[in-house]
Amino acid sequence: MTPGLGTRKAGQLVEIFRTPQAIFRASRSELQGTGLSAAVAQSVASGCAFEDAADQREKMAEAGAELIPIRTPLYPAALREIFDPPPVLFACGHMELLNSPMVAIVGTRRPTPYGVAAATRIARDLANAGLTISSGMARGIDTAAHRAVLEAEGLTVAVFGCGVDQVYPSENRNLADEIAKKGLIVSEFPMGAPPYPQNFPIRNRIISGFSLGVLVVEGGEYSGSAITAKLAAEQGREVFAVPGNVTSKMSWGPNLLIKQGAKLVQEWNDVVVELKPEVRRQLANAERRRLNINDIEASETNPSGSASILNSLTRSILGLLEHDSAKGLDLLIEQVENASPSEIIAALFELELGGLVRQLPGKSYIRVWAD
């Protein structure tokens, strides 16, 4: 709440004085000794920000928001490592998502129908694969991504460029409420802070900072999503992009990113294969637990033993697939009885998520050894 005190300097003060409390106990000359200007040192030493801080606590209580200081376990470990981590985060919702495996989906505020469709499909599939989807809740691609995740009953984190008690754009009031309830809203800006335009590029470094990678769906030549991608690359995060027709202005940004080295994404798995092995294993294990697939594997040798929640369709498809030769989708559809092609495709998708089945080119499937 101290005017003129930036993120980097605030972080250094905590380093120097060990605790935030000690900063406020320090004298004006001790503060100036760390390189603070006279005005800022005066402002901190006088404690005149305390009234503002008390006001913040009240507003947080009203909104059900929490404060997450950088040195606490809930603070995202990955975000702590960027060049200028925010000293505190304001958060509203399920705090534990801050340390879940996240992938950001960002893009233009003026998407084409293609961009919305691509963002929706990939966000849904990645959420189903067990990833938390982060974005900025801006109009367009961001909103499409958040919505798709909520519809799939997945997990999503929205990073605001204003206070977590504000909503911008205002038409996203209901979306914000739903994210706060089922996901998480985060901001480094204090309660009540308005959505100043200059906040958004600053906010973007948080989106990429606590994510494993950033997927850009559509964006023009000088788009905010291009900036987020650049930040992501600088922070050592993966950069992904969905290509599009070279005649579409909104695909200019993603196509350029791919030319510069971003990974081309046709579907969800193009993201997952680039993640670290431990993250991929974590996702596959979670999915197997959800499907109770380890039981299934056992139940094949002992069919009556398990009370698997996996339905009989998934089970019979798994039985039809082999470890050493791929089977085409057409043949599977022919062989599986009492199930529509779309049910079969959905079941295959679940098995793929669980790491028990792999899709090969030409829509054929092979069973993989569970590790």
Added chain:
Amino acid sequence: MTPGLGTRKAGQLVEIFRTPQAIFRASRSELQGTGLSAAVAQSVASGCAFEDAADQREKMAEAGAELIPIRTPLYPAALREIFDPPPVLFACGHMELLNSPMVAIVGTRRPTPYGVAAATRIARDLANAGLTISSGMARGIDTAAHRAVLEAEGLTVAVFGCGVDQVYPSENRNLADEIAKKGLIVSEFPMGAPPYPQNFPIRNRIISGFSLGVLVVEGGEYSGSAITAKLAAEQGREVFAVPGNVTSKMSWGPNLLIKQGAKLVQEWNDVVVELKPEVRRQLANAERRRLNINDIEASETNPSGSASILNSLTRSILGLLEHDSAKGLDLLIEQVENASPSEIIAALFELELGGLVRQLPGKSYIRVWAD
């Protein structure tokens, strides 16, 4: 013309006996000594292919075709280096194109309007940049590429999967005539050979073999163009692909190629920048000669001296651009008098081709030092 004698073996025979003539003078046992089967050795030694060969000469004379043996200077040097170069090429048109800098543009026979538009634009621009465009004259992308080059008065080479006196598909009769007149038609298949389906994948290795790179515009999962791209990569040629919407089946192939390492192409220059420096220099020099730009450079210090063919518009644009700071297109349009925006854009394009102007992001232009 000898049944059972393949490309590789024929090449080896020329290696062993030094000249084609010596092969036909060899005895049956000498031939069998090189590993030929009894039947093939018999067929060669008996000279029974001579009648067919004489017939070929007649057909070639009728069609105005030439034979280009592998050891002659007209034979494309790059093609000579592939694993299985054809021992002879049949050609109809401007033979010298065989050793000009070529880039292939290939793609699906069932393109979308987007694919046709992309192939047309990029083929035209690359032809304008001084490259010869090779393709297979198949329906769809190939045809669009050839046509675009001819319309731009550029140079194009069509590689047939049948004799150069045949036309396939038959609706391309006029296109074939025009290519033979202004460009070149090539085939390794003898005169009169019908377009057997198995010929086309074989033909594709020639397209990539004598080209610097192969650009794939649209193609499905298992398309012929994917095979050409694979061959090109194996031959050490550059592989380029035009991306497209991930929801379009026909962009599946190019998007996959990019994922596998092909260069993403948004516009002609994405191809040119990947070519070897000596080729790029050759293209820029040719363009400068065409525009007489070296004179322009001189005429700036001595305005009355030169009889440049470059028009005054191009000249005045060059005068407005600076070496050390970029100028936006909007500003140029404002500053240049008596010219429409599209005339100005065309002039800038010519200057860019000549390597005298470089386009920077945001549609701004900077003057570069001529080297």
